[in-house]
Amino acid sequence: MTTETPTLDTPPDVSDDRPDTLAMPKPQLTCYALEKSYRKADHEVPVLRGVDLEVREGEFLSIVGQSGSGKSTLLHLMGLLDAPDVGEIRLGDQRIDDLPERTLDELRNHVFGFVFQFYHLLPELSLLENVLSPLMIRLSLLGYWRKRKELREQAREMIAKVGLDHRLSHKPRELSGGEMQRAAIARALVSKPRILLADEPTGNLDGETGREIMDLLADLNDREKLTIVMVTHDAALAREADRTLELVKGRLVGQAAAA
Amino acid sequence: MYKLLLCLRYLRTRYIALACIVSVTLGVATMIVVNSVMAGFSSEMRDRIHGLLADVVLESASIDGHPDPEAHMARIRQVCGDDIEAMTPTVEVYGMLSFQYLGHWITRPVTLIGIDPEGKAKVGPLKEYLDSYREITDGDTVVRQPLRDVGVPAGWTLTPEAVAHREAVKLHELQYYREQDGETGRIDPSTIVEQPGGETRTAEREFDPSEFDTDEPGEENVADDAPTFDEPPFDPSKLFEDEIEEVDPTAPLRGRLFVGSGLVSFPQEDPQTGKVKTIVMVRPGDDVKISTVTSGRPPDTIHFNATVCDVFKSGMSEYDSSLVFCNLEYLQEVRGMLHPETGTRSITTIQIKLKDFKDADEVIAKLREAFPPGMWSIQTWEEKQGPLLAAVEVESAILNVLLFLIIAVAGFGILAIFFMIVVEKTRDIGILKALGASSRGVMSIFLGYGLALGVVGSGAGVVMGLLFVAYINEIEDVITWLTGREVFDQTIYYFPAIPTAVSVGMVLWVSFGAMLIAVLASILPARRAASLHPVEALRFE
Numbered sequence: 001m002t003t004e005t006p007t008l009d010t011p012p013d014v015s016d017d018r019p020d021t022l023a024m025p026k027p028q029l030t031c032y033a034l035e036k037s038y039r040k041a042d043h044e045v046p047v048l049r050g051v052d053l054e055v056r057e058g059e060f061l062s063i064v065g066q067s068g069s070g071k072s073t074l075l076h077l078m079g080l081l082d083a084p085d086v087g088e089i090r091l092g093d094q095r096i097d098d099l100p101e102r103t104l105d106e107l108r109n110h111v112f113g114f115v116f117q118f119y120h121l122l123p124e125l126s127l128l129e130n131v132l133s134p135l136m137i138r139l140s141l142l143g144y145w146r147k148r149k150e151l152r153e154q155a156r157e158m159i160a161k162v163g164l165d166h167r168l169s170h171k172p173r174e175l176s177g178g179e180m181q182r183a184a185i186a187r188a189l190v191s192k193p194r195i196l197l198a199d200e201p202t203g204n205l206d207g208e209t210g211r212e213i214m215d216l217l218a219d220l221n222d223r224e225k226l227t228i229v230m231v232t233h234d235a236a237l238a239r240e241a242d243r244t245l246e247l248v249k250g251r252l253v254g255q256a257a258a259a
Numbered sequence: 260m261y262k263l264l265l266c267l268r269y270l271r272t273r274y275i276a277l278a279c280i281v282s283v284t285l286g287v288a289t290m291i292v293v294n295s296v297m298a299g300f301s302s303e304m305r306d307r308i309h310g311l312l313a314d315v316v317l318e319s320a321s322i323d324g325h326p327d328p329e330a331h332m333a334r335i336r337q338v339c340g341d342d343i344e345a346m347t348p349t350v351e352v353y354g355m356l357s358f359q360y361l362g363h364w365i366t367r368p369v370t371l372i373g374i375d376p377e378g379k380a381k382v383g384p385l386k387e388y389l390d391s392y393r394e395i396t397d398g399d400t401v402v403r404q405p406l407r408d409v410g411v412p413a414g415w416t417l418t419p420e421a422v423a424h425r426e427a428v429k430l431h432e433l434q435y436y437r438e439q440d441g442e443t444g445r446i447d448p449s450t451i452v453e454q455p456g457g458e459t460r461t462a463e464r465e466f467d468p469s470e471f472d473t474d475e476p477g478e479e480n481v482a483d484d485a486p487t488f489d490e491p492p493f494d495p496s497k498l499f500e501d502e503i504e505e506v507d508p509t510a511p512l513r514g515r516l517f518v519g520s521g522l523v524s525f526p527q528e529d530p531q532t533g534k535v536k537t538i539v540m541v542r543p544g545d546d547v548k549i550s551t552v553t554s555g556r557p558p559d560t561i562h563f564n565a566t567v568c569d570v571f572k573s574g575m576s577e578y579d580s581s582l583v584f585c586n587l588e589y590l591q592e593v594r595g596m597l598h599p600e601t602g603t604r605s606i607t608t609i610q611i612k613l614k615d616f617k618d619a620d621e622v623i624a625k626l627r628e629a630f631p632p633g634m635w636s637i638q639t640w641e642e643k644q645g646p647l648l649a650a651v652e653v654e655s656a657i658l659n660v661l662l663f664l665i666i667a668v669a670g671f672g673i674l675a676i677f678f679m680i681v682v683e684k685t686r687d688i689g690i691l692k693a694l695g696a697s698s699r700g701v702m703s704i705f706l707g708y709g710l711a712l713g714v715v716g717s718g719a720g721v722v723m724g725l726l727f728v729a730y731i732n733e734i735e736d737v738i739t740w741l742t743g744r745e746v747f748d749q750t751i752y753y754f755p756a757i758p759t760a761v762s763v764g765m766v767l768w769v770s771f772g773a774m775l776i777a778v779l780a781s782i783l784p785a786r787r788a789a790s791l792h793p794v795e796a797l798r799f800e
Contacts, residue, residue, distance in 0.1 A: 079693070081692070081693055101697070105692075105695050105696065108692075110695070114694070122687050122691075123687070124265065125268065133261055133694055134695060137694055137700065191695075
């Protein structure tokens with residue numbers, strides 16, 4: 001509102017990159033003209049000033065930006081944790097940002113997987129329980145009880161995939177940072193999401209561990225064709241993605257090509 | 260599923276929540292203990308209050324009474340015979356009991372009830388309260404075995420012990436007066452001066468007025484036919500006109516009494532040992548004086564002597580210190596309640612025992628219809644002791660309200676601690692929401708947590724409360740030992756131990772109430788948790 005904003009009818013042609021390699025994959029998640037501002041004290045602070053974005057199936061997209069550029073907010077909007085002031089978000093052909101609360105909860109559970117900078121594991125639960133938690137949230141008590149063996153197996157597999165199968169019953173505080181982030185990734189993946197949203201997944205880790213996490217993500221993208229959207233302030237990390245966008249002061253500006 | 264898991268985990272890992280549990284536990288335990296003790300007291304009190312009262316009492320409005328009890332009882336039976344188990348006619352009149360103790364005359368106002376012990380025993384407990392049927396204990400040691408077997412019906416006879424006591428006293432007196440006579444000669448009637456109390460001065464020198472003419476031991480019932488003091492000059496020879504026969508001086512008098520223990524004994528604390536001893540002033544076999552009024556206009560004072568056959572202790576101090584039972588026929592005789600021609604006896608009261616006290620209201624209604632209200636008052640024992648019973652009930656109601664406030668305080672504790680936990684868990688709530696938990700789901704975590712606290716707290720409270728109640732007397736001993744002060748003073752309460760009564764309903768009520776309060780207290784924090792914005796919650800540090 002404060003700035004001249006691209007309107008809804010702005011065609012998605014703004015979105016980015018050069019005609020890539022093969023046939024262009026279908027856009028999976030599309031954002032149109034997203035605006036979001038936060039109220040601080042008495043005035044509104046605009047965070048996103050009209051962002052158009054297309055996430056394609058199976059791609060590893062990274063969004064770089066400095067602190068305060070609004071990259072986390074963008075990720076939250078994409079993951080339906082917050083609603084945009086203006087603009088819309090579509091999953092495939094369906095607009096999803098204005099759905100009722102219940103549906104949003106379900107979408108968060110089924111479609112998106114989140115990985116946060118500070119891992120955000122539940123401290124009271126063991127690693128296995130943390131990984132199981134999205135499934136527990138999805139199912140009723142009875143439903144969970146009926147399938148508990150199967151689900152546990154599923155969670156164990158996922159934990160094995162991130163290389164933590166020896167620490168199933170450990171509490172988060174007994175794990176190292178890298179292990180916690182792996183656990184968080186396992187938790188994000190256990191519900192078989194279509195899109196993994198990662199907010200500075202290596203931001204809290206040392207170089208070596210960060211490297212491992214990045215490799216894990218790249219591997220997942222490669223092998224499982226998992227769509228990953230990662231935001232980071234680290235341009236070097238961002239370059240590992242297939243495609244990199246830059247967010248400056250609430251707008252997507254440059255597009256860095258994938259390696 | 261995650262809700263249950265998290266509830267249980269929070270319950271296990273949040274030690275601050277233990278404070279909530281402890282406060283709920285204490286509240287519940289206190290309520291159970293206090294309610295049990297109150298219920299115990301109140302049922303014990305009811306038993307005692309009921310004690311000597313019959314279920315339903317039909318009372319004449321006048322102390323003159325009405326003649327022909329049989330006709331009245333027939334009428335009652337006709338009206339509601341099906342509900343009635345037993346009836347007994349009695350005479351109730353106020354009077355005074357005088358006896359000598361340590362050389363002083365002690366006079367007490369009493370309610371004098373003429374009964375037929377067998378009839379009275381049918382309408383309520385009587386024997387159970389009589390001293391001779393009871394063993395006397397001091398703490399745990401039995402001081403005296405019962406003098407009479409339970410199978411023996413209550414009657415106006417003296418126990419061998421009482422007879423022995425009486426003989427000893429009488430013979431001692433006879434001895435004394437013989438010696439006196441030897442020294443000072445016979446009492447000169449002219450020295451007898453009228454006293455305002457109706458007693459003659461000679462009596463001061465006597466143990467019992469009935470004995471005052473010791474060389475004529477055949478007399479008894481000196482005061483029988485109302486030797487009123489308002490007819491001077493006093494002529495002792497008149498007294499012996501009706502009945503002069505040789506009787507054993509140690510034989511009991513015609514008037515026989517059961518006297519309330521509170522009237523003739525008092526507790527005294529031994530200053531050395533601190534033990535409370537009961538000092539007995541009159542024991543079975545002794546003679547006492549009764550003063551009351553005759554029937555008829557105007558009522559005349561009458562005095563008569565009677566032998567105490569037994570002392571009763573119902574545990575209800577009001578009764579024990581005001582009631583004196585007398586043999587009915589004799590009381591009717593001395594009060595002039597016999598029709599001079601027909602010999603029909605009058606009674607003032609009919610005591611009725613019902614088959615089932617639940618029917619009391621019905622019976623009362625029928626009786627009130629049958630007996631005109633101006634002449635008869637018809638009441639259940641509960642109505643007669645209404646204020647006392649109501650007081651007990653009101654007391655317990657007020658106490659309950661106050662105690663429930665304790666649990667309410669625990670509720671506010673939960674509220675505060677839960678707000679704290681919600682703040683502490685803000686980020687976790689954000690995570691749960693990011694993982695797809697609904698607001699309702701988050702809310703139910705905290706509601707469930709509150710319920711879990713309530714369940715655990717009141718469960719522990721029930722256990723603790725019941726244990727406390729079960730061992731309350733032992734606990735009292737320990738507290739007494741620790742503080743050096745008697746918590747439960749038997750001389751005040753009359754109970755040998757703290758009475759308790761646990762009712763399942765009360766326990767359920769209290770524990771459900773506590774759980775409800777715990778859930779109610781967690782509603783606000785739970786709503787707050789539910790309304791947290793996921794992004795803000797995630798950012799929360």
